[in-house]
Amino acid sequence: MSSPATASASTLARFDLRSGIRKSAAHRIALVLVWLTIAASSIVFTEPAPVDALTIGLMILLPVVGLVEAKPMLWAGFAVVLTMTACGEISAALARETGIAVSHMTVSLYLVAAWFLFAAFIAKEPERHTRLVLNAYLLTGILAAICGIAGYLDLFPGAFDLFTRYGRASGPFKDPNVFGPFLVAPLLTALHLWLIRPPRRGLLPLLAAAILAVGILFSFSRGAWAAAAIGFAIYGYVYAITADTNRQRAKLVALVLFGIAALGLILTAALQSEAISDLLEQRAALTQSYDEGPDGRFGGQMKAVGLILENPLGIGSAIFTRFYHHEEVHNVYLSMFLNAGWIGGLLYLMTCTGTLVFGFRHVFKKSATSPLFLIAFAALAGNICEGVLIDSDHWRHFYLLLALVWGMMAASPRQARPARILGDRRPILLQRPLLIPPSRRLARIVAPMRRSIGLEPVSKSTGKIPGWRRDRGRIIAPA
Known part of the structure; x- marks a missing residue:
């Protein structure tokens, strides 16, 4: 008969057949809270939103239960964005209204910390954790789109006042210009599910994609339309190139034609x-x-360029609209130069362009997470490009997509470089001795091997290297 302690242990632990390790109750509860956090990310009627309280809780819970793994690549990226934030704090200290600028940069610091948390969470178990996040994101995106459509069409009393802004669908967001881009990633997820599933199981993803597309349309956000078009173009291009069969490519073509119709x-x-x-x-x-x-808008951007050239340290966050122009710059890259100075602006620009470059290289690597990475990268690329039209530095879903991309890239195993030193076919006496030790990642010397100087222990009794032998005038390495 088992003891109470044994029974309690068996109750609190479950064996995960996929990963082959035991998951504690705290572990499973943490995963549920991650799912709830992502699912609540579309409810942004007020600031701070419910998702912020859940995210702060995850900052404590996930490291405690061991659901994060900070890879060296993530630490490097974290150092860059922290430096950018520090530049913003310096600029805020010199601003005409320090309190407002510091408050704005504090929110930026929180979003940077959230990015690092979710990136480390993804890096821990890339495939399982990314699927968890995208599934929750898809559900909350569908619900948000339904709210936006219901509000725009005024399907029930009070819906128009609750779910629209400026006569445009905004769903549970305060701004239709954020609502529309938020739906891009769920739209790509739904289209991907339709492509990989058989026809009978593809009806629900197709219906979800239709709802999300109508939600983006009714947001009447030109930036959201552009982000959706860019995201789908990248997804379709990479999918067509990496597809294993022509049947998959034909299904993609059918999807494009059906979408146009x-x-x-x-x-x-x-x-x-x-x-x-x-x-x-x-x-x-x-x-x-x-x-x-x-x-x-264009006049305001010209004012911003002049202020950037005159203020290398920036003017401080949220100062432009209070003293120089009646609205935001509507260009996140110009805004970052204003908010964090030349150094901070350059670091933000380098982060975005570097993510696009390295992400596009990574998207062609075959792995279990390749389809998931393609979805996240295509959606992120659309949002990065949209930054030319709007200020997106405080969009929560932008940092979530950034975390997905960086987390999967950081977790990807590094590929060893090919051999660079080839065998020397000349007679032994004419060969040069090798002074550089071989790489630990991959042997760079192919047979016939050459004797290395100072790299192997020499026997004191025989004066020879143990395990090496001579055959027909050649020195043969040990097997």
Whole structure:
């Protein structure tokens, strides 16, 4: 008969068949809380949001239960973004209103810490943890899109006032310009599920993709439209190149054709409403009335460029709208130069461009996480490009996507470089002795081997290297 202690231990621990290790109750509870945190990330009626309280709790819980693994690559990236944040704090200390600037940079510091936490969480078990995050993200994205559609169409009393802003769908967000880009990653996830599943199991992902696409459309955010187009273009290009069979490529082509036809039908139906057609025509224009003139968006950006050149240390966060222009810069890269000075702005620009470059290289590596990485990278690339049109430095989902990409890249095993020193075919007496020791990662000398000087112990009795022998004038390495 088992003792109470044994029974308690068997109750608190479960054997995970996939990973082959025992998962404690605390371990499983932590995973549930991660799922809930991601699922709550779309509820942003107020600041701070519920997701912030959950994230701060995870900052304590995940390291305690051992669900994070900080790889060297993550520490390097963390050092870069911390330096960028420190530059912002220095700029805030010199700002005309220090309190507002410091408060803004404190939020940036929290988001950087959240990025590092989720990246280390992904690096611990890349495939399982990424699937957990994307599944929760897909569900909350669908619910947010349904709220946005219901609000825009005013499907129930109070829906329009609750889920729209400026006459555009915003869902449970305060700004439709954040609501739209938030749905890009769930949209790509749903399309990916349709591509990899058989036709009978692909109906639900296709329905989810349709809901998410309509949500993005009704946000009437030009940046969200661009982010979705860029994200799908990257996903489709890489998927077509890396697909194993032509059947998979044909399914992708069918998806593109079906999407174009469905979009045409949706636009045709939407244009039947005069209000929708007017708003769609207005938002589809390349420039708006508020973009032009010295007080418009472009005029504000020119003011920002002048301030950047005059202030190497920056002017402080949230100062531009209080003293220099009536609205934000609408360009996150210019904003970072204003908020954190030349050094901080360059570090932010290097972080984004470096993520795109190294992520695009990583996306072609075959691994169990390749499809998941492609989804996260394509969505992140769309959001990074959208930064040219809007200030995205405080978007929570941006840092989540950044964490997914960095976490999977950091967890990827490094590939050994190929051999660079080839065998010397000349007679023994004409060969040069090797003075550089071979790499520990991969042997760089191929047979016939050459005797190394000072690299092997020499027997005091015989004066020879143990294990080495001579055959027909050649020195043969031990097997």
